[in-house]
Amino acid sequence: MKDKQAQADEAEIRGEGAGSAPPPDAGREAPPAGEPAPAAPRTAPAIRAGGWMVPAYAGALLAIFLGERVVPTIEWLRYALSGLGFLTLALVTALRFATAVREAGERRAVERALAILSALGVVAVAAYFTTTDAGQAMLGASRAAPELRARIHAATTVAWIALLVMATVPLFFGEAALAPMRRAERIEGRRVRAATLSGVTLAFAAVYSALFVFAASQLDLKADFSYYRTARPGESTKRVAESLTAPLKITAFFPQQNEVGAEVEGYLREVKSASPQITVEMQDRLLVPALAKEAKVTQDGVIVLSRDSSRETLTVGSDIKSAGAKLKSLDADFQKVLLKVIRPQRTAYLTVGHGELNESASSPEGRTTKNLRKLLESQNYIVKDLGLAQGLGSEIPKDASVVIVLGPQKAFLPEEVAALKRHADEGGHLLLALDPDAKVDLDPLAGAVGLTWKPEVLANDRVYVRRRYNDSDQAMLVTTRYSSHASVSTLSRHAQQAPTIFPGASSLDKRDGGDQKIDFVVRSLGETFADANGNFKFDADSEKRSAYNLAAAVSKELAPGGDDKEKKELRAFVVADADVFSDAAFRNEPNIVLALDALRWLGGEESYAGEITTSEDVRIEHTKEKDQVWFWATILVAPAMVLGLGLFITRRGRRASGRRA
Amino acid sequence: MRGTLLVARRELSAYLRSPLGYVVAAAALLIDGIYFQVAALGSGARLSAEVLLKFFDGTAFITMVAALILSMRLIAGERESGTLILLKTAPVRDGEIIAGKFLAALALVSLMTAITIYMPLLIFVNGKVSVGHILVGYSGVLLLGAASLAIGLFASTLAASQVIAVILGAAIIGTLGFLFLVARVTEPPLNDFVSALNLYPLNQKPFLNGVLRLENVLYYVAVAYFFLLAATHTLKARRWR
Numbered sequence: 001m002k003d004k005q006a007q008a009d010e011a012e013i014r015g016e017g018a019g020s021a022p023p024p025d026a027g028r029e030a031p032p033a034g035e036p037a038p039a040a041p042r043t044a045p046a047i048r049a050g051g052w053m054v055p056a057y058a059g060a061l062l063a064i065f066l067g068e069r070v071v072p073t074i075e076w077l078r079y080a081l082s083g084l085g086f087l088t089l090a091l092v093t094a095l096r097f098a099t100a101v102r103e104a105g106e107r108r109a110v111e112r113a114l115a116i117l118s119a120l121g122v123v124a125v126a127a128y129f130t131t132t133d134a135g136q137a138m139l140g141a142s143r144a145a146p147e148l149r150a151r152i153h154a155a156t157t158v159a160w161i162a163l164l165v166m167a168t169v170p171l172f173f174g175e176a177a178l179a180p181m182r183r184a185e186r187i188e189g190r191r192v193r194a195a196t197l198s199g200v201t202l203a204f205a206a207v208y209s210a211l212f213v214f215a216a217s218q219l220d221l222k223a224d225f226s227y228y229r230t231a232r233p234g235e236s237t238k239r240v241a242e243s244l245t246a247p248l249k250i251t252a253f254f255p256q257q258n259e260v261g262a263e264v265e266g267y268l269r270e271v272k273s274a275s276p277q278i279t280v281e282m283q284d285r286l287l288v289p290a291l292a293k294e295a296k297v298t299q300d301g302v303i304v305l306s307r308d309s310s311r312e313t314l315t316v317g318s319d320i321k322s323a324g325a326k327l328k329s330l331d332a333d334f335q336k337v338l339l340k341v342i343r344p345q346r347t348a349y350l351t352v353g354h355g356e357l358n359e360s361a362s363s364p365e366g367r368t369t370k371n372l373r374k375l376l377e378s379q380n381y382i383v384k385d386l387g388l389a390q391g392l393g394s395e396i397p398k399d400a401s402v403v404i405v406l407g408p409q410k411a412f413l414p415e416e417v418a419a420l421k422r423h424a425d426e427g428g429h430l431l432l433a434l435d436p437d438a439k440v441d442l443d444p445l446a447g448a449v450g451l452t453w454k455p456e457v458l459a460n461d462r463v464y465v466r467r468r469y470n471d472s473d474q475a476m477l478v479t480t481r482y483s484s485h486a487s488v489s490t491l492s493r494h495a496q497q498a499p500t501i502f503p504g505a506s507s508l509d510k511r512d513g514g515d516q517k518i519d520f521v522v523r524s525l526g527e528t529f530a531d532a533n534g535n536f537k538f539d540a541d542s543e544k545r546s547a548y549n550l551a552a553a554v555s556k557e558l559a560p561g562g563d564d565k566e567k568k569e570l571r572a573f574v575v576a577d578a579d580v581f582s583d584a585a586f587r588n589e590p591n592i593v594l595a596l597d598a599l600r601w602l603g604g605e606e607s608y609a610g611e612i613t614t615s616e617d618v619r620i621e622h623t624k625e626k627d628q629v630w631f632w633a634t635i636l637v638a639p640a641m642v643l644g645l646g647l648f649i650t651r652r653g654r655r656a657s658g659r660r661a
Numbered sequence: 662m663r664g665t666l667l668v669a670r671r672e673l674s675a676y677l678r679s680p681l682g683y684v685v686a687a688a689a690l691l692i693d694g695i696y697f698q699v700a701a702l703g704s705g706a707r708l709s710a711e712v713l714l715k716f717f718d719g720t721a722f723i724t725m726v727a728a729l730i731l732s733m734r735l736i737a738g739e740r741e742s743g744t745l746i747l748l749k750t751a752p753v754r755d756g757e758i759i760a761g762k763f764l765a766a767l768a769l770v771s772l773m774t775a776i777t778i779y780m781p782l783l784i785f786v787n788g789k790v791s792v793g794h795i796l797v798g799y800s801g802v803l804l805l806g807a808a809s810l811a812i813g814l815f816a817s818t819l820a821a822s823q824v825i826a827v828i829l830g831a832a833i834i835g836t837l838g839f840l841f842l843v844a845r846v847t848e849p850p851l852n853d854f855v856s857a858l859n860l861y862p863l864n865q866k867p868f869l870n871g872v873l874r875l876e877n878v879l880y881y882v883a884v885a886y887f888f889l890l891a892a893t894h895t896l897k898a899r900r901w902r
Contacts, residue, residue, distance in 0.1 A: 069851065157850070198894040205890050209883030213857065216876040225793025226710065226871030630702070634694035634780060639687040642776065646683020653678045 050182060053092050054175045057118065060088035061168070064125060068132075086125060093118040106189035110178060113196060117171040124163035131156045158211070166203045173199030233270045235490075236596075237335045241274035244342065248278050251304045253285040253297045260301055260323045264316060267330055268303075303334070305341045312337040332378055339380040346401035346603065348376050349386035351416075355409030355438070357578055366584025369406055372595060379599055392416050396423040402602050403428065405445065407435035407578025412445055421448040427558045427568035429602040433578035436506035449554045449572040450514030454507045456530040458548055461538055463525055465501055471536040477502040477577075479550065481523040487553040487573055487601035488521045490593050498590035505577030507548035515556065516570065522551035522594070551575040551594075553601065573598040664753035668761025669768075672735075676769050682731070686773045689727045693720055697780045709788030716780055717798040717869040721861065724806040728770050729830045732813025735762045736896070737826035755896040759889055763814055770806040774799060794871030801868020804881035805861060809834055811888035818895040834860060837884075860884065 067081030096115035103111050129135045131153055136142040141152045177195035181187040233241075250268055254261025261282065268280045285292040285300055295304045295311070301318035304311060314337045316330070317323035326333065350358045350373075358369045376383050386392050386403060393415040396403055403423060405412075412420075424430055434442045436455045446453035457475055465476035478499045482492040491498050500522065507530065510518050529543045538545065552574045559568040575581070585591045600606055676682035696719035701712045739745040748758060781795045809830075816830035817823075837860035844856035844863070856863050857880070864881065867874045 195898070198897065202887070202891055202894060205887050209879075209887055210857075213876060213879045213883055216874075216879045217857070219875060221875040222867075223797075223873045224871065225791055225797045225873065630783060631698050634697055634783075635691065636694075638694060638776065638779065639691040642683055642690055643687040646680055646687070650678060650680050650683070 051175070051179050053096065054172060056088055057092050057121070057168075057171070060085040060092070061121075061125075061164075063088070064128075068128075086122075089118075089122050089125060093122050106187050110174070110187060110189050110192045113193075114171060114174050114178070117167050117174070117196075120163060120167035121171065124160045124167055127156055127160035127163060131160065158214075162207045162211075165207055166200070169203040169206075170196045170199030173202075232331065233267060233274070234331045234335075237271065237331055237338065238274040240335060240338055240342070241271055241278060244275045244277040246277065246307060248275075248305060248307045248341070249281070250278060251281045251283055251291070251295060251306070253283050253292060253295070253300060253302045253304070254318055255286075255300055256284050258300070258318050259320045260316060260318050260327065263327055264303065264330070267334070271334070303337075305337055307341050310341050312341045336378045336380065343380065346381050347397075347399045348381040348383050349390070349397065349400045349403045350383060351387070351392060351403065351405045351408070352385045353387040353392070353410075354412060357406040357433075357582055358404075366582055366587075367407075367579065368583045369581060371583050371586040371592070372406075372581050375592065375595055376599065379596075379603070381599075388416075392419060394419060396420065396428060401429065402431055402599070404431040404433075406433045406581060407438065408442065408445075409435075409438040409440065411440045411442070414444070417444045417448055420445070424449055424570050424572060425558075427570055429570075430572040430574075431598060431602060432572060432574040433581055434506065434508075434574065434576055435504075435578035436576075437504055437579075446508065446574060447511055449570070449574060450511050450516040450518060451552055451554065451574055452509045452511045453576065454509065454530065456506060456532050457534065458502075458505050458507060458524055458528050458550075459531040459536050459538075460525060460528045461536070462527045465503075467503075474536045475504045475531070477505050477524055477528065477550075479522060479524050481525065481547065483519055483521045483523075485519045485521045485553050485601075486606035487519075487598050488551075488594065489606065490597050491522075491590060498593065499588075500580065500590045500594050501585050501588045502550055502577045503579040503582075503585060505548075505550050505580070507550065508552050508574060508576045509549060516554045517556060519553045519555075520549040520551070521553045522549075522575075524548045524550055548576075550577065551580075551598075553598075571602050571604075573602055662757075664757030665760040665764065668753060668758055669764040672762050672765030673768055676731075676765065681734075682769055685727055685730055686769075686776070689723050689773055690777065693723050693777050693780070696723070701780075709784050709790050710794075712784055712788065713781055713790050713794065713798065714869050716784075717802060718862070720774065720777055721802045721805050721865055721869065724770060724774055724802050725809045725834065725861065727773060728766070728806045728809035729813045729827060729834060731766050731769060732810050732830065733817055733823045733827040735766060735814050736817040736892075737820045737823045738817075741822055749896075756893045759814065759818075759893045759896065763810060763889055766810050766814070767807055770810060771803055774802055774806065791871065797868055797871050797873045800873065801865050801877070804868070804878065804885075805865055808860060808881045808884040808888070811885040811892070812837075815888040815892040815895065818892045837861075 063081045063085030065085075067078045067083075067085065071077045071081065093115065096111060096118050100108055100111035100115045130139055130141075133142070136149070136153075141149055144152065174192050174196035177192045178187065181191075250271070252261065252264050252268060254264065265280075265282050268282075272278045272280045283291060285297055285302075292298075295302075295306070295313075297304060297313070299315070299318075301316045301323060303314040303316060305314070306312075314333055316326045350356070352359055357367055358373070360368055362368060373383055381401065384390070386396070386400075391397055393413060396419055400423070403420065405420075420430065430449065432445055432449070434446060434453055436457050439455075442455070443453045458477055459474040460477055461474050463478055464474045465478055467473050467476055478501055480495045480499045482488040482495055484492050491500065502524070505524070507524075508520070524547055526547045527545050528548055529538050529545050530548065531537075532543060533539065552572075554570070554572040554574065556570040557568075558570060579585055580591055581595050586595075597606075697716050700719060701707075701715035736745065739748055753761075778795075778799075781790065781798070784790050812833050813826070813830040816833060817826040820826035820829050837858060840855050840859040841863045844852045844859065847855055862869075864877050867877050
């Protein structure tokens, strides 16, 4: 039994199948000892299998690549190269099969495996041709629905690439192992098998890795940890959206698969979720030319908001590099156009002629109000100047939605105060920012809305902002004490995280006999004192620690709103420190929120109160002294420490090994 | 696994006892420091995010080069000094040798990268960045370092000398790195395929911007895995060559 098995094994090695006729050159591999060589020598085929087949195979693939990718527009060349390539592949594969049939034993097994791999390559190339226009037409895929067609195309593309990799890599590996043995009498099949198996493993690893990465890219799972990123809809924008009572259509024109478009789409999706009145469409301008023409859009990266007959556009851009900055302020910009489209524009008058903050274009201390002006514009206000020439001394213009007085350095004329008072009494809205730095009497202004103004500068020797690192900093008040009034609703919700800064503030109080409703909306911290002698020190005998009123919201209903009647109400927001609205103070975000909420309340839009999302980045300013410290620390100290540590450890190691020796 | 840890421990102690690891780490820190001062911080007032992005950009490139230098000796060095035969005859599998050497080099690269942390922390002094952004940036740099190490290790198994190994490794990394330029001049869908293969900067950019994408993480893991597998099979190839 054992002998029979051994004989069978031997026969298998020689390539003789049980019961089958020996192949024509069966004796070539291992002629039995003692037997004479075959009488008639085997006739050599016209083309012999050999090492040349791998370069031919690679060359054929290259020809197909050149034909299909490099010269696809020159038809004759394309067909010539691709045809030649495919023919060569087919011939090489046929020759491999022919060789496999002709050979015996180990050689046959190896050649057969290589032939199968080669055939797999041909199948891969054939699969590639099904992705071409002609192939799609032949299969009928070109008549399928676009989505199905895209799926078929994607599937066949993945299939032919995967097949080609799985065919060629093991083939080349196997051939590399076989090459030195081609002319040998016998070959070591195990070597070739090991090499081919290595190739198969690597090919599968490559294909599976690529598929995993592709699948992950389709899932698009991501977490954004950047500080400086695309803004998301803020609380305020969502509230504006919620307040919509009529449909609003938002159309964003971006090319397909555009990075900026994807960011904008994410933002708009969140806005849409705030109101059922909103519809959002992402459109490629070139695919819908009629729609783009109707919306007057001539470039990519434009968001169009339309409601009834009104239409507003916001240009973001479609190039991520140039649009990056706009994406960061998207929420503020979007809210601006949203307000424009849902309500008519209003006018804010800023008084001039008294050295107001808005009159200075530049100041080293930041006592300018460029940002407040921007804020007004973002809330859909037209900003105009109001001086004697515009009627400040006689009558405030009728179109004034709000009149703003920002830290006048000269006293107002009695006529001007009277005009402002009349305006307020008739249901006008005022924003008065009084400033003790002016050393002028601003009490009449406060009196116009039922308040008294105390010009003593407040100070706090315990909690204050450092600016000059001397006693004067104690006048840089910080407070987190807000009432629940609508004019400070956002700040009161986040009081502890939103400290406002009042640089050099005075205080307010209620005037006797007034009939206005007065709410002191911002108060100083309890340890604050009115620094009457201006020494920034608390003098217990003459000064008193208390919580002072820093801002007040004054209102008085004059005529209740009815069905068709317009509601008339005096509204005034008074702060005892104009610097709170200066550009310097606006570096502190809660100060911006204070101004924004006050403006919304004055405009009767307190329901929109909330934050606008911005992720404004901070510039790193560095002094020369700091630079030197940082420079030497980063350049020399750290590398020297690592090198020193290395020297210490290696020398200690050598000494220890020396001692052991 | 035990073999892997044995090899890793031996390699790591070799790194720590020889001046090479320290010299490479110090040189990388020095170049990183100069780059941080000159290119990232610059002379004017720059935005915090811009400084952080430039810092990570430089660190990623330096880590890639450092990983290549560290990996060149892993197998080629053994071959040059004639100790590879000892390693091959040791009772550890080829895969364990490769994994062990890779882990040791990766530990060193991680250590090198970690000690640059004082630079992004300096941004906190006067700027605004998020800790999450810094961590994501470092994850990207480490993944890139791991992929570069794997490529370098593969090159080291192919080459007879360390010099050839580093040239070969640089050639592979360079090719994978320059694919983003190729992607710019090719048409769809080939450009998508080519850009998906790009080692740096396309796959690295989201990390540098503080965005952690599963796709990019998997890409670096796949590259590292593939080249480690290729290195193992190259080492195995002695049986069929």
